[in-house]
Amino acid sequence: MYKITLDGSNLYHPWIRGRCITEGALTQEVNKNGSCDVSIVLDHPLAASVLRRKSMLEVIRFGLTGSEKTIYRGVVMNTVEDRNLEMEIQTEGDLVFFQDSIIRPFHKTGTDVPGKTTPGNYFKWLVKKHNEQVDDFKQFLIGQVTITGEAADRERNDYSTTRDIMDELVTESGGYIRTRTVGGVHYIDYLAEYEQAGGQD
Incomplete structure (x- = not known):
């Protein structure tokens, strides 16, 4: 199972009501920054907390025994709101910090x-x-x-x-x-x- 955190708070968790995403895509390549883009509804509890170039998003694999493993860590580069009252959160992997x-x-x-x-x-x-x-x-x-x-x-x-x-x-x-x-x-x-x-x- 997977969860997604934003600055340490649950943006998506399969067991927590209201912590949902409507879409998500994770891309990882050798020697590249990688990216993870997710979409949330605008009334998501964390929608107002997203900060460009500062907020950190993590994708974490976890098990029933309590084990956790971070498989992606990236910074929010941009947000885009659309007519469907959704926000797309666009991130790049943390290798981007070396720029x-x-x-x-x-x-x-x-x-x-x-x-x-x-x-x-x-x-x-x-x-x-x-x-x-x-x-x-x-x-x-x-x-x-x-x-x-x-x-x-x-x-x-x-x-x-x-x-x-x-x-x-x-x-x-x-x-x-x-x-x-x-x-x-x-x-x-x-x-x-x-x-x-x-x-x-």
């Missing part, structure tokens, strides 16, 4: 730049730089880093979003970047081989 931070130009010398660095350590440095610039709900802890590769010189002369540089890193070194939420803690992994265990892409 909100900027990596400044850096060179190989100095103590706070990668220098000659492996893909895994470069990835960790990028996440650190991202976390220094964004609100708490956009930050991630480093999870599993299994990517391998030789150390290489890292240097940039332009300003780029952290997400753009991560995409370049994946193109150069291969692997898979995913986010996952476990026990309310948000992790980001860089895996040499893709696995389905407990995350979203």
